[in-house]
Amino acid sequence: MNILNKEQLRATDQHTIQVQGIRSWDLMERAARELLKAITREFPHGEFSILCGPGNNGGDGLALGRMLKEKGINTQVFLLESPKYSEDNLENQKLLEEFEVFNLEKLPELWPDSIIIDALYGFGLRTGLGIEWKALFEKIEGRTCLAIDLPSGLLADELTTSPYVKADIVYTFHCPKKAFFAPEHGIESFEIIDIGLEKVGDGNYQYLADVHLLLNQPSRFAHKGTLGQALLVGGSKGMTGAIDLATKAALRGGCGIVKVYGPGCTPDLPSEALVQRDINLEYIKQTPTIDAKTTAIGIGMGMSHNGQEALLEFLSVLPPIPLVLDADALNILAKHPEKIPTGAILTPHPKELDRIVGTSKSSFERWEKAEKLAKKKGIYLIVKGANTHIFFPDGKILVNSSGNYGMAKGGSGDILTGLLTAILAQGYPIEKALPLGVYLHGLAGDIAAETLGHDAMNAGDILTFLPDAWKLLRRRACTTSKYPRRSTEQRELL
Numbered sequence: 155m156n157i158l159n160k161e162q163l164r165a166t167d168q169h170t171i172q173v174q175g176i177r178s179w180d181l182m183e184r185a186a187r188e189l190l191k192a193i194t195r196e197f198p199h200g201e202f203s204i205l206c207g208p209g210n211n212g213g214d215g216l217a218l219g220r221m222l223k224e225k226g227i228n229t230q231v232f233l234l235e236s237p238k239y240s241e242d243n244l245e246n247q248k249l250l251e252e253f254e255v256f257n258l259e260k261l262p263e264l265w266p267d268s269i270i271i272d273a274l275y276g277f278g279l280r281t282g283l284g285i286e287w288k289a290l291f292e293k294i295e296g297r298t299c300l301a302i303d304l305p306s307g308l309l310a311d312e313l314t315t316s317p318y319v320k321a322d323i324v325y326t327f328h329c330p331k332k333a334f335f336a337p338e339h340g341i342e343s344f345e346i347i348d349i350g351l352e353k354v355g356d357g358n359y360q361y362l363a364d365v366h367l368l369l370n371q372p373s374r375f376a377h378k379g380t381l382g383q384a385l386l387v388g389g390s391k392g393m394t395g396a397i398d399l400a401t402k403a404a405l406r407g408g409c410g411i412v413k414v415y416g417p418g419c420t421p422d423l424p425s426e427a428l429v430q431r432d433i434n435l436e437y438i439k440q441t442p443t444i445d446a447k448t449t450a451i452g453i454g455m456g457m458s459h460n461g462q463e464a465l466l467e468f469l470s471v472l473p474p475i476p477l478v479l480d481a482d483a484l485n486i487l488a489k490h491p492e493k494i495p496t497g498a499i500l501t502p503h504p505k506e507l508d509r510i511v512g513t514s515k516s517s518f519e520r521w522e523k524a525e526k527l528a529k530k531k532g533i534y535l536i537v538k539g540a541n542t543h544i545f546f547p548d549g550k551i552l553v554n555s556s557g558n559y560g561m562a563k564g565g566s567g568d569i570l571t572g573l574l575t576a577i578l579a580q581g582y583p584i585e586k587a588l589p590l591g592v593y594l595h596g597l598a599g600d601i602a603a604e605t606l607g608h609d610a611m612n613a614g615d616i617l618t619f620l621p622d623a624w625k626l627l628r629r630r631a632c633t634t635s636k637y638p639r640r641s642t643e644q645r646e647l648l
């Protein structure tokens with residue numbers, strides 16, 4: 155799903171109107187109808203107070219108000235006084251029997267228990283709103299508030315530090331907006347409302363959807379020699395848990411063989427893994443030998459700074475196979491950026507990225523720097539967070555749609571690295587392996603949170619539910635395929 159900026163949204167709007175032979179008013183009607191469905195589904199017993207602005211966002215609010223009233227749902231509608239209204243807004247004013255005009259000196263008299271619907275401004279806002287809006291926004295703060303398209307005052311594509319509505323749910327049309335992914339804005343929940351806009355090709359900035367389409371179907375004749383060999387390198391005294399979690403994740407990642415190289419103190423790992431230990435007890439000192447059967451490498455989890463010499467030596471003798479660099483490997487390379495190999499996959503959290511590219515004042519600045527670094531070095535960057543971003547060397551950016559705050563626990567990242575390495579080892583092209591691994595990791599976390607709750611779940615629970623995540627994706631692949639070639643395993647899943 156493309157993530158569009160406001161210019162692209164306007165162009166899509168116009169294109170749809172042209173191709174479908176409709177008026178912009180029809181699109182607003184469609185938007186209001188879909189909003190009505192979504193809102194009454196979520197709040198079947200609610201009464202509503204709608205605040206409408208002068209543009210088309212306000213027009214959506216007016217149309218929704220009419221539809222709610224037609225259904226006999228208690229609704230009050232307020233329209234902001236303005237010298238100018240958009241055409242469709244005016245047309246919707248005519249169709250609505252009753253509404254009150256308000257201004258920032260004379261704030262609306264809201265029913266005490268109604269749900270607020272914010273339809274003041276959408277993506278048409280040119281600059282942030284002034285402080286004169288604070289009184290109104292404070293009046294609705296603390297009440298259940300639903301925003302149409304965008305919380306009013308929030309700019310769709312940039313950092314907003316001026317006042318905006320704090321909404322509980324944002325019902326956004328067609329696609330999420332860039333501003334929703336910035337932690338600074340605190341958008342807790344958004345729902346995408348499909349209003350049948352025409353798709354205009356695949357853009358460079360996408361929200362992950364339909365990840366099941368990326369799955370390979372291994373042959374019935376597959377054996378451990380054909381499903382790839384992953385090599386994981388990491389661990390040090392006091393940090394052996396990281397390599398343990400990565401190993402367990404790789405063992406649930408679908409590859410044929412998982413090999414591990416760690417320091418002498420590496421504890422017993424699951425029996426399925428082939429473990430080799432360094433002669434040095436506390437950290438890795440030697441370079442592991444990479445046999446020709448190894449098809450992907452993941453390095454850095456819990457390696458500590460002491461592993462620097464071995465890492466740099468290792469990077470100089472690498473075969474041309476996919477390489478995932480994580481945790482201490484990133485911290486070491488932050489001091490030797492010239493040693494970052496072209497084509498490598500780096501999985502930093504924001505702090506680790508900052509060590510490489512310098513600190514940023516906002517998520518927007520950090521994304522820009524990540525995009526530049528990926529292009530300049532010809533590398534892949536997986537910047538982890540609530541919406542993990544994958545930056546490709548060709549400028550493409552994918553934003554993950556799975557995952558939750560229950561995963562914000564130590565060890566989650568090690569699991570991602572193990573999983574990614576195993577998927578890459580199977581021969582998935584990098585372009586597919588990264589979204590697949592990142593999405594699966596989040597999906598397993600979502601199932602864990604649903605089953606155990608966000609608070610109590612820990613990183614190891616992501617591992618527990620990885621099988622369910624894989625099965626869910628496989629099931630989606632079976633049920634959405636037009637002419638499914640179903641294996642026994644697939645038939646069992648259905």
Ligand SMILES: [K+]
Nearest residue numbers: 272275304306
């Ligand atoms: K709005």
